[in-house]
Amino acid sequence: MLMPHVRTVAAALHAYRSAWTGLLRDPASPHSYRRLDDAAYTLCVLMGQRNAADAAAKAERFLARAEPAADGSVREKTGVRQAVHRVLPSAVSGTRKGRDAVAD
Structure with a gap:
């Protein structure tokens, strides 16, 4: 199954939570309802859910399985990097020799 990028899920979840906060701050605003509706729709489509x-x-569980990267962002824990590193250690480490060896 295809899954969205971790940063996309984090941004959509943040937008959804922010929209809820905005609606609670100003419940009479039609803009607040529209913003929440848009954020909820986006999150539902990304996560494949109906509500x-x-x-x-599901987004919270997805993000809980994510691991922080060195640059402060997050990425999904898949084990793929570790598996590739066992097969092609120099390709994963980013050495010039490794990249050239993979291309050959």
């Missing part, structure tokens, strides 16, 4: 509460819960 926003399930999509938010």
Whole structure:
């Protein structure tokens, strides 16, 4: 199954939570409702769910499985990098020899 990028899920979840906060701050605003509706729709599509509460819960579980990267962002824990490193250690480490060896 295809899954969205971790940063995309984090951004969509943040937008959804921010929209809820905005709606709670100004419940009479039609803009707040529209913003929440848009954020909920985006989150549902990304996570493959039919309602926003399930999509938010799935996004939280998805992000909980993510690991922080050195640059402060997050990436999904898949084990692929470790498997590739065992097969092609120089290609994963980023040495020139490794990249050239993979291309040959």
